[in-house]
Amino acid sequence: MRALILVMDSVGIGGGPDAALYGDHGADTLGHIAEACAHGAADNDIRNGPLAIPHLVALGIGQACRLATGRTPPALDGPVHSYAMFGCASERSKGKDTPSGHWEIAGVPVPFDWGYFPKTRPCFPKGLVERLCDDAGVPGIIGNCHASGTEIIRELGERHMQSGELICYTSADSVFQIAAHEGTFGLERLYAICALARRLVDPLNIGRVIARPFVGSAAANFKRTAHRRDFSVPPPGQTILDRAADDGRDIVSIGKIDDIFAHRGTGRNKRGDGNDALFDCTLEAIDDLADGGLLFANFIDFDTLYGHRRDIAGYAAALEQFDRRLPELLSRLESDDLLILTADHGCDPTWDGTDHTREQVPILARTSNRTRDIGKRTGFSDIAATVARHLGLPPVAHGSAF
Incomplete structure (x- = not known):
């Protein structure tokens, strides 16, 4: 019985309820990419046609989009596996940044405002x-x-x-x-x-x-x-990683997870140059992850290479490549393992500017032989609460297990 949290960095699925406060009303990373693909606006030498992510669709990503926005994006409607749970979550933390999103996924919402530098030149004191x-x-x-x-x-x-x-x-x-x-x-x-x-x-x-x-x-x-x-800076509270570390569990962090959590409770770290290399690291780690262990991975290319650069076609191709590799991961799971796929914020490549967008995120879970709509969750910490329950760890301070 193990747990895996995979963060598809920036794969948001529609503006959060407070998106207008961030200038992001109407942002929808995955929905807008799917629409661009459906209209031929994301065709290039690498990919063309409607967005093809059948394995994510079978895990419920289209249904998660429907819960978030009231509509299912083009090509994302389809049957959901009997072992899948799907839902969406809005962020409680005040930022739309990487640490806030990941810490909240791990059970620690950020209750304070970060410091920022002004949009002046020079901008540093x-x-x-x-x-x-x-x-x-x-x-x-x-x-x-x-x-x-x-x-x-x-x-x-x-x-x-x-x-x-x-x-x-x-x-x-x-x-x-x-x-x-x-x-x-x-x-x-x-x-x-x-x-x-x-x-x-x-x-x-x-x-x-x-x-x-x-x-x-x-x-x-x-x-x-x-x-x-x-x-x-370290998280301002006990994360699911801390809970697992305190209980002596096997922990593997993939990609920049160890940096995001200031190397606290992150166990063995594996790094790779890009999503494919990070996927390879994840597969290797699954094979070695002990019973009762926790794996926490970040897939960075969606955000860094395509979201911030407003590259719709590149983002679509990266989603399709990630999807093609999902069967390799699913085939390595034991029947009592819990897999959760999610995101930390949005980075809509159709949006103005190059910044993150305040969006809801998908929660896709592979669990034991039942399709279940877990609805709209208030806070990403429900993920940590669910992992804690699954692994028999002390509960985190925030969130409700689904």
Whole structure:
């Protein structure tokens, strides 16, 4: 008897009840992708035609969309497996960021407002910049604004390589991001400076400092690498990972889960460069996961490569590739294992800007021989509550098991 939580990063299924407060009324990541595919707007050399995710449909994702928005997106209607549960959930936390979503999935909603940097240029406090440069021994920073990570590296990467200045930028999330070249600057040096920055931004209540290493020789071929690392604050309460760790359970975290939870209760970590590699890591971990164990995985490409870049066709292709691999995962599960597929927020590729969107998320569960509509859930913490009950762990402080 084991439990697996797989987070399809940013696969939202329609605006939450408070989406208008975030400027996201009408956002619908999966619904808008399916509509674009149905109208030929997501055809390219890699994929074409209606969105083809039959295994997710059989787990109930179309029905989850119907619960969230009142309609089933094109090509997502179909019979649901007898062993599937499906529903949707709206977020209780105040943000629409990665830590808030994941922590709430793990049973800890975020009750406070994060600190954010203003949409000005420069956007970082002068004292913060001076202290960072002095303590890190760098000649200065460049960027100092809200920016797309790929664009700012293309714009400033060559200058950074020549001068040694740090490329520092932020977004609508509560983040301080530092980009540096792996070869000319050094990966370990970048990590050490990010750890320093983590301490410096603590008084500002910033959720994450993110190391954004890149490679290449010039703007035309700069590329971010898989060596990203997030320096997060720890969750403000006991998560389902903490419950499992305290009980001595086998825990495996896949992808950036260990960074999101500040390496607390995350057990053995496996990383991979992209969704396919992360799927391989997940399959390997399932084969080794002990009875009573917990696996927690994040699949990042949907968000980072396609949502933020507003690439509808790329997002659709990534969903279809993920779906094609689901039978490999399902075939490795024992009859008493619990699998939950969900998301942490939206990132609608049809939306204005490049930020996350405040959306409901799907809850798709593979359980024991019964189809069940679990309805609209208030809060992602119902996932943690369900996992705790399934594994016989002490309950988390928030959420109701379904």
